[in-house]
Amino acid sequence: MTVPLLKIGAVLSTMAMVTNWMSQTLPSLVGLNGTTISRGGTSEKITLFPSPEDGWQIYSSAQDPDGKCICTVVAPAQNMCTRDPRSRQLRQLMEKVQNITQSMEVLDLRTYRDLQYVRNTESLMKVLDNKLKVVSESQKPLNPKAFQELKVKMDELLPLLPVLDQYKSDARMIVQLKDEVRNLSLLLLAIQEEMGAYDYEELQQRVLILEERLHACMQKLGCGKLTGVSNPITIRASGSRFGSWMTDTMTPSSDSRVWFMDGYYKGRRVLEYRSINDFMKGQNFVQHLLPHPWAGTGHVVYNGSLYYNKYQSNIIVKYHFRSRSVLVQRSLNSAGYNNTFPYSWGGFSDIDLMTDENGLWAVYTTNQNAGNIVISRLEPQTLEILQTWDTGYPKRSAGESFMICGTLYVTNSHLAGAKIYFAYYTNSSSYEYTDIPFHNQYSHISMLDYNPRERVLYTWNNGHQVLYNVTLFHVIKTSGEL
Numbered sequence: 001m002t003v004p005l006l007k008i009g010a011v012l013s014t015m016a017m018v019t020n021w022m023s024q025t026l027p028s029l030v031g032l033n034g035t036t037i038s039r040g041g042t043s044e045k046i047t048l049f050p051s052p053e054d055g056w057q058i059y060s061s062a063q064d065p066d067g068k069c070i071c072t073v074v075a076p077a078q079n080m081c082t083r084d085p086r087s088r089q090l091r092q093l094m095e096k097v098q099n100i101t102q103s104m105e106v107l108d109l110r111t112y113r114d115l116q117y118v119r120n121t122e123s124l125m126k127v128l129d130n131k132l133k134v135v136s137e138s139q140k141p142l143n144p145k146a147f148q149e150l151k152v153k154m155d156e157l158l159p160l161l162p163v164l165d166q167y168k169s170d171a172r173m174i175v176q177l178k179d180e181v182r183n184l185s186l187l188l189l190a191i192q193e194e195m196g197a198y199d200y201e202e203l204q205q206r207v208l209i210l211e212e213r214l215h216a217c218m219q220k221l222g223c224g225k226l227t228g229v230s231n232p233i234t235i236r237a238s239g240s241r242f243g244s245w246m247t248d249t250m251t252p253s254s255d256s257r258v259w260f261m262d263g264y265y266k267g268r269r270v271l272e273y274r275s276i277n278d279f280m281k282g283q284n285f286v287q288h289l290l291p292h293p294w295a296g297t298g299h300v301v302y303n304g305s306l307y308y309n310k311y312q313s314n315i316i317v318k319y320h321f322r323s324r325s326v327l328v329q330r331s332l333n334s335a336g337y338n339n340t341f342p343y344s345w346g347g348f349s350d351i352d353l354m355t356d357e358n359g360l361w362a363v364y365t366t367n368q369n370a371g372n373i374v375i376s377r378l379e380p381q382t383l384e385i386l387q388t389w390d391t392g393y394p395k396r397s398a399g400e401s402f403m404i405c406g407t408l409y410v411t412n413s414h415l416a417g418a419k420i421y422f423a424y425y426t427n428s429s430s431y432e433y434t435d436i437p438f439h440n441q442y443s444h445i446s447m448l449d450y451n452p453r454e455r456v457l458y459t460w461n462n463g464h465q466v467l468y469n470v471t472l473f474h475v476i477k478t479s480g481e482l
Helices: 002-030 085-137 144-157 160-219 276-281
Strands: 037-039 042-044 057-063 069-074 225-229 233-237 243-246 258-262 269-273 285-289 300-302 305-309 315-320 325-331 352-356 359-364 372-378 385-394 401-404 407-411 419-425 430-437 445-451 456-461 464-473
Touching: 085 144, 085 160, 225 407, 225 419, 225 430, 233 276, 243 445, 243 456, 258 276, 269 276, 300 352, 305 352, 352 401, 352 445, 359 401, 372 407, 385 419, 385 430, 401 445
Parallel strands: none
Antiparallel strands: 037 042, 057 069, 225 464, 233 464, 243 258, 258 269, 269 285, 300 305, 305 315, 315 325, 352 359, 359 372, 372 385, 401 407, 407 419, 419 430, 445 456, 456 464
């Protein structure tokens, strides 16, 4: 009787291992239990997306709190994922897994019960075995008393027969289940390989296509008039009360480097972060040491170079990050400097460099203009002045200013309660007074610049780095229009 007991014990052990594998390994294998699959130090959920030809359309775009570009899409009426044949295949496989798991649980309970019964009858079977040996070895005929004892023992063992029959049936079912599990494993591995190629290569290509369509859509949005500014989105709190931070306003969207310049005068240290996420965490950065110190916070990064005002001068410096060298520097003739004509907050903010959809600009003032804001469009390579406008707005009454689509927008204060109060249109050399609310959350703005690539405002607000989305009134150009 030792052999049947070992067989049943082996079955129990095998069933326990297979059940555990079915309940834990299979869901992770197909990615249906929420498990993330890590590749290259990142965690990603497996998600099936339809192809761009299946009807997804870009509706709008904006910035999320992390500074990433997000878009809203209009999806087809029917859920595309339900039409993916692999999605149906995975559902069917999971149903099979659940059915097999339930069957094995029943077998497990039943086999455990039968094993207990066999163990209880093991002593009876040993007694019967000994009596049969005595009878077979004895030369004497079996007397009625001995025969009766054997009959009683046999009667006690009769209930074991249906248990053994059931055991034979269960053994056949276990063989079938093992074959089914083996088939499922092969099929799931094949799907996993297919999904791996689809989700990390195909999906990447589809994301790139979607990004191209998004940028193509944004390029069709012609320059428009500023009609609103969103609530502030705080990216990070770091540095002193005054400073500037920015991304390149001209490079491709794949370049998400962030530059950080703490302080408003005599600074030379520029930190370059690999991405806005790294900037938020304060990690993965390199340091640039400028050959000349800066003045103010009106710096801008444009096409791989930093443009800034050299300390105690009206000289503009173009510093190239890759070569770590000054490419050109030029004096902005007659421009005030060294706190002669700053914004209302002071801080050597005499010369404010900025960019928009039309290129590079300098905002400053001169004695000849009686302290009113002057706008000059600059040639980025040589820093020569291409054209100049006198706005008539006193610079010391302005909190900050920024350019959008050739229009200079001016805030009336750098403190709480500020609003966008004045707009000067360089295309028509005209101006108007505006009343656009602007939520100054931390009550002291020392830098405010527009990024035409992302269409957001970058702000340094009392030691906080903040973003604002803007709302422009657009004229959408179709492919048939010029």
